[in-house]
Amino acid sequence: MKLLVLNGPNLNMLGIREPQIYGAQTYRDLEAFIQGICDAEGIDVQIAQTNHEGELVDLIQSAYQNADGIVINPAAYTHTSVAILDAVKAVALPAVEVHLSDVSKRESFRQISYVREACCATFAGYGFDGYRLAILHLKKMIEQDGE
Ligand code: DQA
Numbered sequence: 001m002k003l004l005v006l007n008g009p010n011l012n013m014l015g016i017r018e019p020q021i022y023g024a025q026t027y028r029d030l031e032a033f034i035q036g037i038c039d040a041e042g043i044d045v046q047i048a049q050t051n052h053e054g055e056l057v058d059l060i061q062s063a064y065q066n067a068d069g070i071v072i073n074p075a076a077y078t079h080t081s082v083a084i085l086d087a088v089k090a091v092a093l094p095a096v097e098v099h100l101s102d103v104s105k106r107e108s109f110r111q112i113s114y115v116r117e118a119c120c121a122t123f124a125g126y127g128f129d130g131y132r133l134a135i136l137h138l139k140k141m142i143e144q145d146g147e
Helices: 027-041 054-061 075-079 082-091 129-145
Strands: 002-007 044-049 067-074 095-098 121-124
Touching: 002 054, 002 129, 027 044, 027 129, 054 082, 054 121, 067 082, 067 129, 095 129, 121 129
Parallel strands: 002 044, 002 067, 067 095, 095 121
Antiparallel strands: none
16 A cells, blocks of 8 residues: 655744644654554555645646555645645545644634545644544555455
C-alpha cells in the first residue's frame, strides 16, 4: 500500500509559528512521526510539503495511478482552494483531511473547507495524532476495498 501525505503552506514553520496553536514540535518531527507510523504499518509513504497551491495540485495529480490514498492538510488553502478540491476529485483516490488545530473552534473563515467534499473523513484538533488517525482510517478503507 502506498500513501501520499501532503502538507500545505506554513506547515514547514511548525515549532516556530503560533506554538500555542500548533505546538512546539517542528515539521521535521512531523515527518518522522508520519514515517514511524507508516514503517510500523508496512505502508510505503511519500511525505511532501509546499507553500504553493499549484504545486499541491501537481502533487495530488502525481498520486494518480501511483498511490492508493491521500492524507492532506492543505493548511490555509483548505479555506480557499477549489483547485485543490478539483484535483482530489480528479484522481478519485480515497482522501482524508487533517488539521492540527480544531478549525471548528477557530475564526469563522476556517469553518469552510473546500477539500472536505472530496474526503471520506476529517481529523482536526488532534495535533500530530490526527495524521496517525488518518493513515489508519485510510489503510482500513483501502484494505476493505481490496476484499
Ligand atoms: C491548519 C488550520 C488552517 O486553518 C491553517 O491555515 C493552517 C493549519 C491546521 O493544521 O490546523 O495553516 O490546517
